Amino acid sequence: MPKFIDSHPMKPFTTDELNKLQNAPPDEFGVTHYDILFSEKDNKIFCVLDAPNAEAIHKHHAKAGIECDWVHEVKSTRG
Numbered sequence: 001m002p003k004f005i006d007s008h009p010m011k012p013f014t015t016d017e018l019n020k021l022q023n024a025p026p027d028e029f030g031v032t033h034y035d036i037l038f039s040e041k042d043n044k045i046f047c048v049l050d051a052p053n054a055e056a057i058h059k060h061h062a063k064a065g066i067e068c069d070w071v072h073e074v075k076s077t078r079g
Contacts, residue, residue: 001050003034004057006071010043018045027063029056034076048074 013021018036026032035048051057057071 001030002053003074003076004047004049004051004054004071005074006047006049006057006061006068008045008047008061008066008068010038010040010045012065013038013045015040027060029059029063031056031060048076 015038018038022033022036024033029051031049031051033047034050037046037048038044049057049060051060054071054073058068061068
C-alpha cells in the first residue's frame with residue numbers, strides 16, 4: 001500500500017483524539033494512520049498514512065472537515 005505524508009491545522013483536534021485516531025481501523029477510503037506527528041504550539045499536524053492514492057487522503061480529511069495544506073507520496077525506511 002502506498003504511503004503518504006500530509007500537513008494541516010491541528011484545530012479542532014485534541015491530543016486525546018489524535019491518540020485514538022492512531023489505532024483506528026481503515027476507513028471507507030482505505031486510509032490508515034501510520035503515524036501522527038503534531039505541534040500544539042504551531043497548530044500543525046503531519047499525518048503519515050497508508051492509502052490507495054492521494055485522492056483517498058483528501059476524502060479522508062474532507063470527511064473530518066479538514067483541508068490539507070499538501071499531500072505527498074513517500075517511502076519509509078521502516079519497510
